[in-house]
Amino acid sequence: MSEKKIINERSLILNRRTFLGKSALGIGGVALSSLLGVNCFRKDKNGLLTTDSGAGSVKGVLDSLHHPAKVKRVIYLFQSGGPSQLELFDYKPTLNKRRGEDLPESIRNGQRLTGMTSGQDSFPLVGSQFGFKQYGKNGTWISDLLPYIGKMADDICIIKSMYTEAINHDPAVTFFQTGSQQPGRPSIGSWLSYGLGSENENLPAFTVLLSRGSGRPNGQPLYTRLWGNGFLHSLHQGVQFRAAKDPVLYLNDPEGTTKKTKRAMLDQLAELNDQHYQTSGDPEIQSRIAQYEMAYRMQTSVPEVMNTDKEPDYIYKMYGADAKIPGTFAANCLLARRLAEQDVRFIQLYHMGWDQHDNLPNAIEKQAKDVDQASAALIADLKQRGMLEDTLVVWGGEFGRTNYSQGLLTDTNYGRDHHPRCFSMFMAGGGIKPGIVYGETDEFGYNIVQNPVHVHDFQATMLHQLGIDHEKLVYKYQGRRFRLTDVEGHLVKDILI
Numbered sequence: 001m002s003e004k005k006i007i008n009e010r011s012l013i014l015n016r017r018t019f020l021g022k023s024a025l026g027i028g029g030v031a032l033s034s035l036l037g038v039n040c041f042r043k044d045k046n047g048l049l050t051t052d053s054g055a056g057s058v059k060g061v062l063d064s065l066h067h068p069a070k071v072k073r074v075i076y077l078f079q080s081g082g083p084s085q086l087e088l089f090d091y092k093p094t095l096n097k098r099r100g101e102d103l104p105e106s107i108r109n110g111q112r113l114t115g116m117t118s119g120q121d122s123f124p125l126v127g128s129q130f131g132f133k134q135y136g137k138n139g140t141w142i143s144d145l146l147p148y149i150g151k152m153a154d155d156i157c158i159i160k161s162m163y164t165e166a167i168n169h170d171p172a173v174t175f176f177q178t179g180s181q182q183p184g185r186p187s188i189g190s191w192l193s194y195g196l197g198s199e200n201e202n203l204p205a206f207t208v209l210l211s212r213g214s215g216r217p218n219g220q221p222l223y224t225r226l227w228g229n230g231f232l233h234s235l236h237q238g239v240q241f242r243a244a245k246d247p248v249l250y251l252n253d254p255e256g257t258t259k260k261t262k263r264a265m266l267d268q269l270a271e272l273n274d275q276h277y278q279t280s281g282d283p284e285i286q287s288r289i290a291q292y293e294m295a296y297r298m299q300t301s302v303p304e305v306m307n308t309d310k311e312p313d314y315i316y317k318m319y320g321a322d323a324k325i326p327g328t329f330a331a332n333c334l335l336a337r338r339l340a341e342q343d344v345r346f347i348q349l350y351h352m353g354w355d356q357h358d359n360l361p362n363a364i365e366k367q368a369k370d371v372d373q374a375s376a377a378l379i380a381d382l383k384q385r386g387m388l389e390d391t392l393v394v395w396g397g398e399f400g401r402t403n404y405s406q407g408l409l410t411d412t413n414y415g416r417d418h419h420p421r422c423f424s425m426f427m428a429g430g431g432i433k434p435g436i437v438y439g440e441t442d443e444f445g446y447n448i449v450q451n452p453v454h455v456h457d458f459q460a461t462m463l464h465q466l467g468i469d470h471e472k473l474v475y476k477y478q479g480r481r482f483r484l485t486d487v488e489g490h491l492v493k494d495i496l497i
Helices: 003-011 016-035 093-097 147-151 169-178 188-196 259-280 283-306 313-319 329-341 360-384 455-465
Strands: 073-080 132-135 140-143 157-163 206-212 239-241 346-352 391-396 423-429 436-438 448-450 475-477 480-482
Touching (some): 073 169, 132 147, 147 360, 157 448
Antiparallel strands (some): 391 423
């Protein structure tokens, strides 16, 4: 029975308010049907087709890309806590020359501060205690804390002019991941799953890996809503892979359950759920059916992709000693490459511990050691396999750090507060100009003076590389059309090949 007929028949026995609610759910079902393998968005003279497109990968709502894509997948190495750009990528010798001097008011210009430093009597300037060297053909300045990334200077594009409105961790991380400072919106990976679907029917389109750094092990927490589906169907939420015997919770069957028994149970459950769907028209029911089937297939695919025992010794050496320790950033980078090989659409790594308000020199040295070799190895590994040209790698946090010391400044110690006005991140991969630095900050590292890049600009550019016009990937919810970039976002054309 067609969905339209179901809704029409139900309207005869439902009151007006209930009918309107159920019909809205039915419209959502049209969008979901394409994700379940039904090509609803191929147009012919009669409008939308609803015939099954057959076996294979799960489709998204976009019948075709808005323009040719440069990449097939994204690996996002999110450095949670706000890495200090002044210790890593934004070399500012002026801060060392004027160490201890108060930040000029003409530079700050009344910009707001967090509650952690707004009450300070002074704002003493402090430069990095670590040296910088020039790397690559263009002489890119990169910190001595990141020697491995430095050697990859000709393969990465460093953006030194990122900025955001959010000044505290939770809204800032939420803003980067969902396009809004308020929780409840879909994450980037969910948007891509919704729009593009998956190229691997045995693995989720959107996977998440977490690691805890040694810089500040008990730093800012992360919340599962950061990889949530928001108002999109639950089929699009990120699936977290854990460093444990069971990488995905509740995936394994209880003892005594055979494959044949499980298959029969799922078939019966799907039949019951389908009967419920025919009655209610709730698309979330079909999401549930699809999730059961995905979990069934993942019982074989997940253990295989998570088992790195067959990786050769030179790969472990490339990623570093920590690559053999499950749950570390290095181990997760290696898993990210394996997931990319399986055509997982969006691979999100979160590495915690960059929130260094005090004891920064000691903490950031440990934190940088956690990620330097593995980050560079991931890029080099993708490149040697011919995958970097169609994989976009992103590295960065939610905001930067102040050029003045939070708390007491001593000869050997200092801290830095949150700074949303300018910070650095880098990108590598298909369609991004390699070996360049984009944007510039003033000599104090406090304000952007050239080529500012907003969070929404970054999101729009990332979607563009995947063949998506950020203004056209929308979802109507509660009477409004939502998108990842909200009502903003501009393509950063200068960093594209």
